[in-house]
Amino acid sequence: AQRVTQPEKLLSVFKGAPVELKCNYSYSGSPELFWYVQYSRQRLQLLLRHISRESIKGFTADLNKGETSFHLKKPFAQEEDSAMYYCALNPGAGSYQLTFGKGTKLSVIP
Amino acid sequence: DGGITQSPKYLFRKEGQNVTLSCEQNLNHDAMYWYRQDPGQGLRLIYYSQIVNDFQKGDIAEGYSVSREKKESFPLTVTSAQKNPTAFYLCASSSGTGTYEQYFGPGTRLTVT
Numbered sequence: 001a002q003r004v005t006q007p008e009k010l011l012s013v014f015k016g017a018p019v020e021l022k023c024n025y026s027y028s029g030s031p032e033l034f035w036y037v038q039y040s041r042q043r044l045q046l047l048l049r050h051i052s053r054e055s056i057k058g059f060t061a062d063l064n065k066g067e068t069s070f071h072l073k074k075p076f077a078q079e080e081d082s083a084m085y086y087c088a089l090n091p092g093a094g095s096y097q098l099t100f101g102k103g104t105k106l107s108v109i110p
Numbered sequence: 111d112g113g114i115t116q117s118p119k120y121l122f123r124k125e126g127q128n129v130t131l132s133c134e135q136n137l138n139h140d141a142m143y144w145y146r147q148d149p150g151q152g153l154r155l156i157y158y159s160q161i162v163n164d165f166q167k168g169d170i171a172e173g174y175s176v177s178r179e180k181k182e183s184f185p186l187t188v189t190s191a192q193k194n195p196t197a198f199y200l201c202a203s204s205s206g207t208g209t210y211e212q213y214f215g216p217g218t219r220l221t222v223t
Binding site for chain 2: 006009032036043044045046049051086090091092094095096097098099100101102103
């Protein structure tokens with residue numbers, strides 16, 4: 001069975017500082033990885049997925065199959081980035097299931 | 111703010127009673143999902159449905175039941191067999207497999223006393 005680990009429950013950074021939210025996974029196949037975000041009083045929503053290789057709101061994430069990681073990065077944190085971030089894995093091969101990590105709460109200090 | 115709706119926002123029940131949570135979507139999505147969200151636990155999949163009249167158990171299906179009689183609707187019943195029913199429940203839908211974006215509802219907070 002697949003597993004997603006987000007080692008930090010809470011991450012606090014100052015505005016303008018770089019941000020890295022860690023995500024490690026365990027799965028023997030070729031998974032697809034996602035980052036979902038939940039801002040205060042808003043619904044959980046997709047931030048980005050590794051297959052699209054795009055930057056959303058300044059965030060990027062690279063899938064490192066050797067290290068089985070999918071860390072989320074942003075060079076300069078903004079106050080509006082404060083939110084709960086969840087890493088998620090889909091096993092691929094037509095699977096409908098998403099396995100979520102426990103989440104990391106990012107707090108950007110003004 | 112249509113898309114996917116859940117009702118009610120807050121629900122209170124006495125222990126031993128079954129309770130049904132509503133989830134409706136107007137996105138014409140084939141797949142629908144139910145998750146449970148507990149503090150520090152992330153989201154855990156309860157049930158999912160790929161098409162009408164079909165559904166599969168997720169990781170924590172015990173004590174829950176679902177139906178999918180219409181494409182738009184995927185109600186979740188929390189039965190008295192669920193040992194720790196108090197939680198935040200999220201419904202989601204997607205247009206296809208797990209590679210597709212899941213769209214989430216606002217959630218229902220269930221409190222059982």
